Amino acid sequence: MPMPPAATTVVRVPRSARSFADDLRGRADDDLAALLLARPDLARPAPADITSLAARASTRASVQRALEHLDARLLHLVEALLVVGAEGAPSALGASRSAVDDGIRELWHQALVWRSPDGWRTARAVGETLTHPAGLGRSTSDLDVRLDDLAVGSEGDFDAVTRAYNALSPRAQAVIDQLRWTSARGSFTTQTLRDVRRELVGAGLMVAVDGERGSDAVIPREVGLALRGGRLYREAWAPPTAEMTHVEQASADDAAAGAVLDLLWRLDEVVAAWDAQPPRVLRTGGVAVRDHRRTAVAIDSSSDLTAFVLELSYAAGLLAPDGEVDPLWRPTEFYDEWATWTPARRWAHLAFAWRDTTRAASLAGQTIDGTLVNVLGKDVSWPLMRARRADVLATLAALEAGSAPTTEQVDALLRWKRPLRLPEGAPTRADDVLREAGWLGVTGRSALTSAGRALLAVPSDDSVPTSEANLESVAALMAASMPQPVSQVMLQGDLTAIAPGPLTEEVATFMRRSADVESRGGATVFRFTESSIRRLLDHGVSSGEALEALRRHSMTPVPQALEYLLGDVARRYGHLRVGSVGSYVRSDDEGSLDALVADSSLASLQLRRIAPTVCVSPLPASTLLDVLREHRHAPVAETSDGGVVVRTEAVKRSPTPGRRSTPVRVVRLDGDEATAMTQRMREAEKSAVRPSQHDERTRIPSSDPTVTLTSLQDAAADRAPVWIGYVDASGDIKRALFRPTSVSGGRVVGQIGDNTTTTRSFSIHRITGVAPA
Template sequence: MPRSARSFADDIRARSDDQLRALLRARRDLARPAPADLTALAARAATRASVQRALESLTADQLRVLEALVVGGPDDVAKLLDAPARSVRATLTALWDLALVWRSPEGFRAARAVPEILGAPARLGPTARELGVRDRSADASAAAENLSPAARSAIDRLRWNHPRASFDGESARAIRDELVQAGLAAPTDDGIVIPREVGVALRGGRLYRDGLTPPTAPEAVLAQADVDAAAGAEALELLWRVEALALRWEAEPPRVLRSGGLSVRDHRAVATALEATPELAAFVIEIAYAAGLLGPDGDFEPSWLPTRSYDEWAAAAPAERWAALAEAWLDTARAPSLAGTSSAQGGVINVLSTDVGWPMMRNRRLDVLHILHDLDEGTVAATEFTDAMLHWRRPLRLPEGAPTRAHEVLREAAWLGVTGRGALSTPGRALIDGRDAAAAMAAALPVAVDHVLLQADLTAIAPGPLTEDLRRLMQLAADVESRGGATVYRFTEGSVRRALDTGLPAAELIAKLTDASRTPVPQPLEYLVLDAGRRHGQTRIGAAGCYLRNDDVAALDAVVADRRLSPLQLHKIAPTVVVSPAHPGTVLEMLRQHGYSPVAEGADGHVVHAGRDHPRAPQRRESAAGIRLDSVDDRVIDQLLTRLRQGDAVAAQAAQKEGPRIPSTDPTVTLTRLQDAVADRAPVWIGYVDTDGELRRTLFRPERVEGGRATGSVGEGNDRRTFSIHRISGVVPA
């Protein structure tokens, strides 16, 4: 247990090295910039900004114990919370570790800034003394019973919710007057306020109805193997959607809006192409963008394109691709759920726009995932439980009634495969723990199959997730018709021509399909491939402006006569040769778009399987990490602790001479130390600049600090002085 001390600063100085290390680990803001000695550390730990940050990290039970300490003192905490004394003592010790309370001779006391920040602890009003009224708490319960029904209803609504109320109208003012006359409230300019002592009495001597009881954990538990199987299936589905999105934008890149982002029309087109809801489509786009797989190409009229990182990502194993997306999701400050909603200006928030960014989303994801992580394996966490736990773990950041976005985080985690069937998956747990999430997902992914079943109706059935090589072949030569436990592919003239355009001969395509199929290649499919192969490459394109040649005169005449190709300015110079001033690549692309099957040839007449160039956006990585503080690890803490001890030793040596050394302190630190001295009724040494501009020192007993001035007695006598804060150069405890 911590020993008693004269003041908050003495409490900090009396801590052991291990206790100081624990404090610096829990409140890392105290280490940057490094304080000169323990007195400076105590002053910084007592500042309002640092205390506010520490309070925001408290759970509801810790905050309630602290509120009870502020309301009733150290002896009444257990009674006010209706909690075991042992549990309260353990929580108070944890709060002492955080330097939010200190051990006085009378027991634990809250740090000076705590009551100021809490304002209305446990939603109670000011004390009767602060309001200037008589304490009527002893008669509060009896007075409440004698109220009229309307006044009793009003006091019941205020009892647990808020100490203040305003009353408009004659009947409402009558209720106000009745409550004031009964001694249950004090009048204010616009209504009433219930004194703190009366509020506690009306609650039966308790601050909260549920004391220190956290929300009840859910009881639904699934087998972890079932959870991982569901998560693996979702992960594969996400990988397919990201790849389909990139291939679509590679072929038809959408424009970047002038205001940034993606148009609503293009967003809906992606949702249709991916067979997804607009919300899921927005998530796929945003997660690919966060992982650096998509970006603007930087042209004068920019478009959205896959980046060079996408090619590396697409070549990796499925589990590694999933891990890249999961880590990007965990680290990004973007909130895909905002896409499609109304902005503050009244417009629609576009996907990929700056309005989709929400800095708190990263912390919210971590909070939700840690709630799932703390449950037993396979436990299904409903949105209601997760929402309640967020309020319990972050009561100051998320007061009751504040939206938590828990349902959005859980939905994204399910789409990503971090959860499966509502429970945290093994890969998701590895992601939170910082272990190898890719290896965990590799074990959770369904076993890939190396075959398909070709059907006579020009379809093929994949009875499960395909191996990478076979999946790419089927994606190239066929179109996906339906997905589920099995995937149905359909072969069309366009899909077969797409495969031939890459330089794959028709005979080789049939051979690959024969090797991959457990059923013979159906005759209709063989005829389709051979017929497309026979017509594919008949028309040859070369560089002259460019030329087209085809031994089939009728086919070449049809090309020249096609009005859709008039921009190419085709001109026949021989029965089997046509020339065009357009670039060969333009001619090749345009003929393919209109159903012809040309190939390019070199100067020697051999076929050049150039295919399409894959346009790419510049390499990018979203700076989602935002502003990060310098790391404060154990090495930094040990170095800082050595410096603090050395600073204290120097100060002790100086104090043995003509009083303590008074280093210059920041005005904020000066003000905090003087306020602490007033609260503790402790003397301090101050350095100050007199009216002649000379730097002097004196022993000062401050009694009041307000309005930029400190008033108290100086020296050993009762000579009273007032010092301006800006003239005080430094303060150290006496």
């Protein structure tokens, strides 16, 4: 039985065209649809026909946007085409002919190059955007100098440039070495440097750009290329490669799960601290530095991590101003609902909020233009941070699973991926993004986690809230790595308790009230103290109830030392009673009051005995309570009829904020819409007047201003004639064969007719239409 023929891929070779617009007209419908998908700005609004599409694709703004999305491989190829053309590109890049041809076809599909009868050419606006390709200077024609006056000569002799360089003084050679691969222009400000400038200009390696008495000189493009040995870049035409650390995916996921539990604990601690003492909202927005520091102490973290937790909570709608006349920062009503979710689902909500927020927590604490940036303030918002975050995470997602690159390696990959947006020296913010991703659990041991990869796979759209299905799917991957909550702790004889994993809500609440966190990690260590036991009793829990809860929540017997501590604090608890006069202290134990009055450290309370069992103070009852507790006493507040005041669980909440700004509607072009748009443009093009049909008797149809301007610029660059319709001084519409020479400042200059040297100038707005001749 004969074997079936192997599948082959048909590569369409673009045919030559007389203009950029003709190149687009000659493309197949699927090629035009692919162009609209590759450059979606061309489809909004929908172009009327292919001529309009060509004009829009030639504008500088659209070309700039397309170039910014090129990686370094394609951008360097574009620069090679500008400098040496398609034939010289392989040697200039140190690449094979087939690799260069493949890259050119990619650029052709994005309408950044087109094939003329003379060979491959870049779109006109490409050269206007990349004015110094590969860091080379302007060409000799732009500098108005002759090649014969330079070391390279009219034949482009690279050896002559080498000889001229070798004949230079050491100081002049050092200047050339510094400028060779960086910038073609140099400033020579001192007398010594001016002597070097004179030597370099005399050697034909540089050209003075501001006269003999000036200080600047530039290496012409032809000389610069020769100094580089015909190469555009020292580096190879390939992405940066470096040996990366690899970790097991399961290990990365487990490490991330630990970070998630730590983050959720810190966020709950922030809420507990702000419930007890909510910070003021500054007049300029944000949180004061002292409140920032106080919160950092409360959650036992650095200032940077605290800023991240606060900004993340704000972005997720868990913290907000309460809207009062004197506003305070408080947890929102949504926080109470969020707190009832599973840990994995709580994390997923935070992760989506972090991915899509424009706030940059790393800016908090910095000084910008002499102003300190406060956490939660308006200056922390930086729209570019979301794009930086997306680029960094996309770079991690493109690597092999388990890859754990360093910050320097991510920097290099980002600069290769976005060379125009992130040139050498521009901050990538990769260090900030990677650090926050580690805190959040999107990465573990520096590698992207399974849940983090799923997070990036969900499209980001500001106008559409995250769906429940997406939230649950991402949460499920994180839940698979998180340990199951435990309902018991191990009580130790040294008044500590060890939680071998995350605790259930009931046990976590009890331990938070009865003990202080001593350390966190794979297991949490709590310590029981007099103040922590007193805190539990303040919540209305009796000693008997507390002992029963300890036995129920412990997998080991309750140590005798803990029973003694609980009993000792409970016996002394409530002996002193504080009420409001200014305030008073009463106790059935006269000895306790004797000790208070005699204690010199309590002199600030100004206690005065009015009865054997009663003392009064001019201070408020709340102050009296706090001071007595600070001095290791255990008072309780009471009502006027002697009832004990139990701390209420009711807490104030801020309204849940809605969207803080009008969302940016992201309209994506799909394949079906691109195909339909292509068919409409094709139909409109068929009904248009063909260029060959234009003559002095044909009415020039009106064209879009963008089409008019682009057509005139293309004609001026190609020195080609066009038919124009224009409004004369009397208001009549006339037509003429026009040869434009320059377009600038809203005017076009050129000659009217075939055999004339008379120069005419037209305002662009007076030209009604343009058509090729």
